Amino acid sequence: MTSTTRSTARPAAPPPVLRRGRVHRAWWVAAVAALAITGAGAFATLPGLLVDPLHREFAWSHGSIGFAVWVNMALGGLAAPFATALMDRFGLRRVAALALTAVGTGAVLTTVMTSPWQLTLYWGLLVGIGCGAVAMGFAAVVAGRWFRARRGLVTGVLTAAGVFGQFVFLPVLSWGVERYAWRPTTITVALVALALAPLAWWLLRDHPADVGLRPYGATAFVPRPTPVPGAFRHALRVLRRAARTRTFWLLAATFAICGASTNGIMWTHFVPAAHDHGMPPTAAASLLSLIGVFNVAGTVFSGWLTDRFDARLLLTVYYLLRAVALACLPSLLGPQTTWPLVVFVVFFGLLDVATVPPTIALATLRETYGERDSALVFGWTLTFHQVGAGAMAFFTGLLRDAAGSYDTAWLLSAGLCALAAALAWSIRRPSPAQPTPR
Template sequence: MSTSLSKPTGRTKPTATGEAGRTPHLPLTPWTVAATAALALVTAGAFTTLAGLLVGPLHAELGWSRGAIGVGSAVNMVVYGATAPFAAALMDRFGMRYVATGALGLVGVGAVLTATAMTAAWQFAVYWGVLVGLGTGATATAFAVTVTERWFVARRGLVTGLLTAASVVGQFVFLPVLSEVVGRYGWRAAALAPAGAAVLAGPLVWLTLRDHPADVGQRPYGSAQFVPRPAPVPGAARRAVRVLLRAARTGPFWLLAATFAICGASTNGVMWTHFAPAAHDHGMAMTAAASLLALIGIFNVAGTVASGWLTDRRDPRRLLAAYFALRGLALLTLPLLLTATVRPPLVAFVIAFGLLDVATVPPTIALCRAHFGPDAAVVFGWVNSAHQVGAGTVAFLGGAARDAFGSYDLVWVGTAALCATAALLSLTVRTEPFRPLAHED
């Protein structure tokens, strides 16, 4: 439930110094930092769904099977997920600015190598799978959690929803443009376009992102008192592993990991990777399919922000159960809706799926915060790893099923059954107050 908290104020210590011991010149506020984080999330997000547009061109030009291309997509998703908890720990050690700027550099390099140097399927797994996966994983939802935890006390659910929506904007809204680029100039130009965006966004993120409100003499939004910047946490990789080992002793961690793995399977795994090829199988133009994915992205923004608002006020377990149940029903109807043309029932599916697609993120983060307290960002990073394992598994199996059966119908129905399972699991997560886990020496 929401509580009444004090209104945010401006600088509370005008003499506070910045990261390098100097008074900062930029008038940064919590909302400015959130906007900068949103820019990084939008830029990195553009890479996460582009692979779905590359399946057809890579198959046609290079003769690779869809299963082989799916391996590269699966590697990307697994690396993306595995990076998140370590990135959260690295942010505690070196700061968000260094990690986010470096991540944008990695996605740019990976995309350029994919477009200019790739000649074999294994290189797609390395350039797109590993390098782009590392960069997008470091600027994923764990990054949004870290920004929210440091800069906000009030409205955390709302801010989490807004930052998650920013990532969704990058993932979907640019798809029609990139699809048009693929059609007119080829898949290499489409891979280079977001790389250019990353090059442009990197310097701006470096200049305007700050690690903690104390760096600019402010207090977190909604906090009644000034919060000193905590000391850097050494041993980032070691800490990420230790947090995992402690969290893995608890039931809530495994329940959240299982539900989020199914979340990944039913979003990144099928929709982001296979919706456009499946629609094309039914005769739909690739640009039209990409436009439908973009429409999903638009409604994702509304659904995620609304979910964040609801998470501040309602039981997150019941929200998760409702989201998964409705998502499963939607996927179950999809084989009946795909045709060569875009018709109203398919548009209705797209709207419903968009509202539900990323709505699971705010309540999952809220449950991580309730159960794991200060370690919530790192724990959510590990939960997000399960998300990407589920996504990568279904991305590969979906392509293999299409090669074997000539249709994606079995994939949609099987994923709908997984969503029903996730709905039931969500209700079993305990809702007890946070108690610190015993730390190992």
């Protein structure tokens, strides 16, 4: 195996031609990456299930728990661009395996905590950084290195993998918290992450050139780029260069609102908000899980649309529809699962992560940011997504403590989505045509 730190020593000779009908290696790499992202995605589910148990056991305020979630999401977002740079320097395998190990370790330590600062340290720092390293930025690197055709579709599938991890684990975790308490449930998810770490090390490959292949859909062999020394400095240089473009700041603002209206409020506070209206936590978790089910369909379909239509238009429509849905939610919550609430769940699920493929398409334009740095630019955009999500999780907890209700937070989130729609439409239309799928 070629070392991930070695400069590109492979000659630009034609690689072996795949036999007709043989599955390209890129799809296997994408499948392994999807497993890692799925495992990390399960941890995005837990904070919403732990708010009430931690509040009851330790008498911690919603605000203090929300602060730990803020740190988790913010550091997860901040880790994304640096993890992307480290993947360029040390390879996908090493970064993914180390990140999953950090996630599992942090979750285990959370079960022995006694103070809010420990929740912030274990869950906020370790789990946050680990999950951020194998999230959407990781998906962008895999899609960018291994695919030339079907990139939007692959991005949608990998993004949906994180949501898949959320909704697959959510009903089981909710039942586990209610039946066996939160500590055994947290240990279970930690073991999943720790089991995935050696699997990622064994099966992931860093670049098509490492195994003598072209990226999927490429017409020529692509040598492995020479790693850039000083990964952190390079990440900051890319940020400074991207920050000079108007498109970057518009994408950063819209993606921050995206995080605030999904991870920040929906995935963190929907279960306790529904419980405030008399709904059992397991029923609320099932509804949240249903959002995750339709997330997969919505994200994959959005990836397909991104390969064919203007990404700016897609973002504008998605945010407008999300604003309408969130504005209606306070009037739909109650002790029972009604049909209007189920319709909301399906509708919101289709829109929840659908914004990711068009955002990646705009953030990773090689004509704007270059072949090497386009995924890193998206990593910085993801930072704003997670900071927005964490800020909303914290602020929503404060609103709940002050007002005794989540209604104001839902309406605030709807207003922010309407603003995001206007910002998305103001992004300049990319001049180069996007490649069409083969």
